[in-house]
Amino acid sequence: MNKITDKTITLIPSGNDFIRCEIDVPFVPTPLNIVDEMLAMAHVGKNDTVYDLGCGDGRIAITAAKKCGARAVGIDLDPRRIKESRDNAKKAGLNENISFLNQSFFKSDIKNATVVTLYLLSNVNIKLRAKLLDELQPGTRIVSHDFHMEKWRAEKRIEKGNHTLFFWTIPANISGIWHGKIPKTYGGFNFSMGIKQHFQETIAEFISPEKTPVKRCKIKGNTVEIRMKLLIDKQSRPVRFTGKINDDIINGTMTAIGKPEEKWRCVREAFTVKPLY
């Protein structure tokens, strides 16, 4: 008889013997109505690739493929779960666009995911944090059923009966020292800006031509919005920069009331980027 002897060790029958399978979380399926809520929270659609880390009987991956038309990958360390997932996918009439891998999610290549779903434990989510932030593309969405990521604050949180869903977007790393030029209509000067970042939270300031605090520096995926006051025509006026980060370059536009929209660009000083966690 199979049994979970404690939270992490499962004994799987193999012939007359047992294989010891060290899982980090026991199998408990997400109720199907909560699966729908998780996929809706991440706005899963046909252009997405959903990875369910610790896929159990495959229900999240199967629903993502069947109802949302997404490509789906389920990963589970327990071979019985993978067999169950494959059988369930077959029963659901799915053979393309879905795959199940019998391996540890800690050792899996997850970089192609556009959405990651989790029903693990907070301590396991916390152990996974660095991998998610290092390997997933900025803009990848993450939904976790019931378990948070401690200091990586969720962007959204919803309660459904006695279930809680948490949502994050992988932020681009905007930390470091950036140099750029303010267009002529806005004063025409060179500036340097320093940004510190912890997960998606940032603190930014202009370092030169003079120290100027940045009121808001918001990063969502690879999109940045900066709001601050600049001296324009001898008056301190609120300006708004928006832009897209691509490696060490931000390209975007800036606006202020009564001023035309202008293009804006800045470049990061080599080796000033810091880890997000």
Ligand SMILES: C[S@@+](CC[C@H](N)C(=O)[O-])C[C@H]1O[C@@H](n2cnc3c(N)ncnc32)[C@H](O)[C@@H]1O
């Ligand atoms: C709570 S269940 C969630 C199942 C499914 N995602 C759902 O929400 O219905 C957790 C699953 O993670 C699997 N698991 C635990 N540790 C793992 C690891 N290190 N790598 C891959 N799978 C793991 C377990 O075998 C179990 O099926």
